[in-house]
Amino acid sequence: NAGVTQTPKFRVLKTGQSMTLLCAQDMNHEYMYWYRQDPGMGLRLIHYSVGEGTTAKGEVPDGYNVSRLKKQNFLLGLESAAPSQTSVYFCASTRTSRETQYFGPGTRLLVL
Amino acid sequence: GNSVTQMEGPVTLSEEAFLTINCTYTATGYPSLFWYVQYPGEGLQLLLKATKADDKGSNKGFEATYRKETTSFHLEKGSVQVSDSAVYFCALSLNTGNQFYFGTGTSLTVIP
Numbered sequence A: 001n002a003g004v005t006q007t008p009k010f011r012v013l014k015t016g017q018s019m020t021l022l023c024a025q026d027m028n029h030e031y032m033y034w035y036r037q038d039p040g041m042g043l044r045l046i047h048y049s050v051g052e053g054t055t056a057k058g059e060v061p062d063g064y065n066v067s068r069l070k071k072q073n074f075l076l077g078l079e080s081a082a083p084s085q086t087s088v089y090f091c092a093s094t095r096t097s098r099e100t101q102y103f104g105p106g107t108r109l110l111v112l
Numbered sequence B: 001g002n003s004v005t006q007m008e009g010p011v012t013l014s015e016e017a018f019l020t021i022n023c024t025y026t027a028t029g030y031p032s033l034f035w036y037v038q039y040p041g042e043g044l045q046l047l048l049k050a051t052k053a054d055d056k057g058s059n060k061g062f063e064a065t066y067r068k069e070t071t072s073f074h075l076e077k078g079s080v081q082v083s084d085s086a087v088y089f090c091a092l093s094l095n096t097g098n099q100f101y102f103g104t105g106t107s108l109t110v111i112p
Helices: none
Strands: A004-007 A010-013 A019-025 A031-038 A042-049 A064-067 A073-078 A087-094 A107-111 B003-006 B011-014 B019-021 B023-026 B032-038 B044-050 B056-059 B062-065 B075-077 B086-093 B100-102 B106-111
Touching: A004 A087, A019 A031, A019 A087, A019 A107, A031 A073, A042 A064, A042 A073, A042 B100, A073 A087, B003 B086, B003 B100, B011 B019, B019 B106, B023 B032, B023 B086, B032 B062, B044 B062
Parallel strands: A010 A107, B011 B106
Antiparallel strands: A004 A019, A019 A073, A031 A042, A031 A087, A064 A073, A087 A107, B003 B023, B019 B075, B032 B044, B032 B086, B044 B056, B056 B062, B062 B075, B086 B100, B086 B106
16 A cells, blocks of 8 residues: 655756656545645645546646546646746645545656 | 634754644634644655544644634644654645645754
8 A cells, every 4th residue: 555656756847848747546535636835835735636537726726737537646737847836746635625635755846 | 715824933842842833724614623744855644633623633642622712723742852853734624625725834843
């Protein structure tokens, strides 16, 4: 039981490049979330999904897209990376919206 | 709206000192309340939670009581250890809507 895993752990991009962050969970959770963590700002919700094939915007969705084609996977895409997207990205999943969230180990992204 | 406010850090304590990290919330409904801990280089993990008024969550010597009258969920520990050095996040979720709301985090450093 691996819990929540994230790929890659670290990435450096040049401005304008694209990439996809992968989140996978093996707990059969319906809800999945993508957050970014920046110094002094805590966690900010980018997008979330309440089930396979569904996605919704969070607090800071601009510049990101997501897909949930399979229940266990939640992908976060950056189409044209900007330095403002330099951050640590966390994925989380939960069975229902009132229960404990389980977090992945994070992806550090540096955009030059 | 829904939000969580927690005391700003960083907090530095000597080993065996008493810890309090304040957390207050604003919620449009009846929330569940959580404390998460983030150790250096890791994702967040649940420390404790409470789902209704006057509930006390506890784990690893940490405690927090859900106080509806003061809309608070303060984290306490009677005697901190060096291994408690981490960032602590207060969070809430509602049974309406699908999001979690996090505070900005409080960094704790415990010195021997």
